[in-house]
Amino acid sequence: MKITDAKVIVCSPGRNFVTLKIYTDQGIYGLGDATLNGRELAVAKYLEEYCIPALKGRNPLNIEDIWHYFYRGVYWKRGAVTMTALSAIDMALWDIKGKMLNTPLYNLLGGKSRNKVLVYAHSNGIDLDHALESVAQELDKGFKAIRVQSGIPGLDHTYGVAQKGEKYEPATKGLPREDFWDTHKYLNWAPKLFSKVREHFGEDLLLLHDVHHRLTPIEAARLGKELEPFHLFWMEDAVTGELQEGFRVVRQHTTTPLAIGEVFNSVYDYTTLISEQLIDFVRMPIVHGGGITHLQKVAAFASIYHVQTGFHGATDLSPINMAAALHFDFAINNFGIQEYMPHEEIVNEVFKINYRFEEGYMYIDDTPGIGVDLDEKAAQKFPYIPASLPVNRKTDGTLFYW
Ligand SMILES: [Mg+2]
Structure with missing residues (x-):
């Protein structure tokens, strides 16, 4: 089994969501959530520019190896953007494995x-x-x-x-x-x-x-x-x-x-x-x-x-x-x-x-698999809308944790 391609779908049905879809040569695809509230496009770009090209041709069943390729194999480790991208890849791979074995993920x-x-x-x-x-x-x-x-x-x-x-x-x-x-x-x-x-x-x-x-x-x-x-x-x-x-x-x-x-x-x-x-x-x-x-x-x-x-x-x-x-x-x-x-x-x-x-x-x-599907046509009806989480100040104006 081989990964043939992958793409990022950004949509905003009431709020922004980023989804990674990984395709294989056996007609099975996997979906992973890549949503990082308020920083959505940073993850989308990280996936598109740095991860998807390196995913193509790999065996999606080797989840542990692919995980370490994008964690251990990357010099700039950790951080919310990087780890959200890696999470999306990982979820999509488990989704593929479940679909291939015709069993829900919990099994x-x-x-x-x-x-x-x-x-x-x-x-x-x-x-x-x-x-x-x-x-x-x-x-x-x-x-x-x-x-x-x-x-x-x-x-x-x-x-x-x-x-x-x-x-x-x-x-x-x-x-x-x-x-x-x-x-x-x-x-x-x-x-x-x-x-x-x-x-x-x-x-x-x-x-x-x-x-x-x-x-x-x-x-x-x-x-x-x-x-x-x-x-x-x-x-x-x-x-x-x-x-x-x-x-x-x-x-x-x-x-x-x-x-x-x-x-x-x-x-x-x-x-x-x-x-x-x-x-x-x-x-x-x-x-x-x-x-x-x-x-x-x-x-x-x-x-x-x-x-x-x-x-x-x-x-x-x-x-x-x-x-x-x-x-x-x-x-x-x-x-x-x-x-x-x-x-x-x-x-x-x-x-x-x-x-x-x-x-x-x-x-x-x-x-x-994970068992959730995404309707791409419907997603197109809801384009991305930039939105932010608040910042917080003490009543005297000092910047504080939100
Ligand atoms: Mg909380």
């Missing part, structure tokens, strides 16, 4: 370890009442686990919160919008929010919260400690992950479980965090973390240290990534939870999906 990863995949929803509100309303709506849909974010009294706008009646969507057309942040107000507010959520909805609901990299280690330690009475499933991205040792401070002070890594792209972002048992969940998604081949190694490494997976699954990742993640979630033993934000209906005009949500869990059908 190639060891088969099913569970009957259904627990997912968590997003709820958010501009204030407390609105946030409680939003949690009730997600419970009505059947979710058993819910991430709760809310507006912070005294701040105009904050991460994770939509205007009333709208869907939360941080990427906006053109250059980045500017948000504002006040750590003091946030730290005073977050425990009150979760106290009210528990009071209203009881102990059974699994609760998650995303700090979005906005605290120092000692501030995160305080928040984790103050959230302990509300038994969170996890506190996410409490501190930016560049300084892995920073999590030692957080860990010393709180038993609130910690998740991190949606912006990571290599196992080397995790070595201290996992081996010192400083975290509980890895979030690096298949689309940015070197694909299935690399995530298998990360998940195996994590499993030794009782660390589980909880992959990023926001709507800025395409349905191809979602399906690949679900196969992976079904297959591994140390699966924890999967983030699930349903795509807008318009996305289904381009992508034909093979998964469904029911009563808090996801299910996937037995379509061979």
